[in-house]
Amino acid sequence: MSAEGSSTGKPERAASRNADDRWAEFDSEAYFQHYYGEPHPDDDCVIRLAVAAMKSALPLGTELDMVDVGTGPNLISLFCALPRAHRLTVWEYAESNITWLEAELARDVMRPQWSHFWNVVREAYLPEFDLPEDPIPILRERCHLRRGSIFDLPTRRWQAATMFYCAESITDRQDEFEAACAAFARCVRRGGTLAAAFLARSTGYAVNESCYPALSLSVESAVDAFAPYADGLRAEAVAREHQVRSGYSGFIFLTGTAR
Numbered sequence: 001m002s003a004e005g006s007s008t009g010k011p012e013r014a015a016s017r018n019a020d021d022r023w024a025e026f027d028s029e030a031y032f033q034h035y036y037g038e039p040h041p042d043d044d045c046v047i048r049l050a051v052a053a054m055k056s057a058l059p060l061g062t063e064l065d066m067v068d069v070g071t072g073p074n075l076i077s078l079f080c081a082l083p084r085a086h087r088l089t090v091w092e093y094a095e096s097n098i099t100w101l102e103a104e105l106a107r108d109v110m111r112p113q114w115s116h117f118w119n120v121v122r123e124a125y126l127p128e129f130d131l132p133e134d135p136i137p138i139l140r141e142r143c144h145l146r147r148g149s150i151f152d153l154p155t156r157r158w159q160a161a162t163m164f165y166c167a168e169s170i171t172d173r174q175d176e177f178e179a180a181c182a183a184f185a186r187c188v189r190r191g192g193t194l195a196a197a198f199l200a201r202s203t204g205y206a207v208n209e210s211c212y213p214a215l216s217l218s219v220e221s222a223v224d225a226f227a228p229y230a231d232g233l234r235a236e237a238v239a240r241e242h243q244v245r246s247g248y249s250g251f252i253f254l255t256g257t258a259r
């Protein structure tokens with residue numbers, strides 16, 4: 001299944017402000033199929049970067065109370081956090097994605113794509129962690145699904161936080177992007193780890209019949225958005241010459257500690 005195009009011609013353009021209620025119609029399965037139906041080497045790369053950040057999250061040697069923001073129809077960020085989390089809050093805005101995640105966590109047998117991504121996570125956690133073949137039962141136990149907006153995150157609530165393709169993929173407004181990054185950075189206690197993946201230089205993406213906005217982002221603008229709220233910021237970027245998936249032609253991965 002493809003998330004691009006539609007039988008009626010061009011996809012309709014949603015408004016670019018986040019407060020567009022089209023999130024309620026977000027086609028979770030179409031999104032999953034288009035973005036994660038066929039694993040791409042960039043996904044594995046993002047996983048390794050996220051796991052490196054999670055492995056070094058303080059305090060070491062303990063399990064943390066963590067959050068993932070804008071999880072969407074994707075378990076990858078949860079897989080990356082799971083080995084360090086005794087509790088993992090899933091903070092997602094679209095009702096359709098919450099329902100999809102509930103169903104995904106209720107499955108007896110995980111999809112082959114999740115097996116692939118989980119194996120990349122397992123390898124990246126070696127040699128310190130010996131992880132089970134199937135993460136779903138533990139994920140089910142530790143995940144708490146919350147329907148909420150990034151702009152309404154509580155402050156200083158969690159010990160570490162992840163966010164994959166959310167703050168820059170929910171708006172094309174610089175002020176909203178900055179507010180989303182600020183809310184994300186401030187939901188973690190001082191010294192807590194922040195790890196976030198962003199679309200690089202995207203101008204939006206299509207999911208089935210609808211287009212969604214994105215803010216075209218450079219490494220510098222991602223770092224600038226976090227600089228007032230985080231220390232030790234490090235960014236890695238991968239740029240692809242051609243679009244790999246709708247709106248995706250590379251990523252920026254940012255880590256830091258909440259100030």
Ligand SMILES: C[S@@+](CC[C@H](N)C(=O)[O-])C[C@H]1O[C@@H](n2cnc3c(N)ncnc32)[C@H](O)[C@@H]1O
Nearest residue numbers: 070071072074093094149150164165166169170
């Ligand atoms: C591009 S998708 C990313 C999904 C997933 N994290 C991934 O890595 O593929 C953007 C996600 O942000 C969610 N979202 C939209 N507005 C939001 C808001 N105000 N607060 C939190 N999440 C929001 C969408 O429902 C969607 O799941």
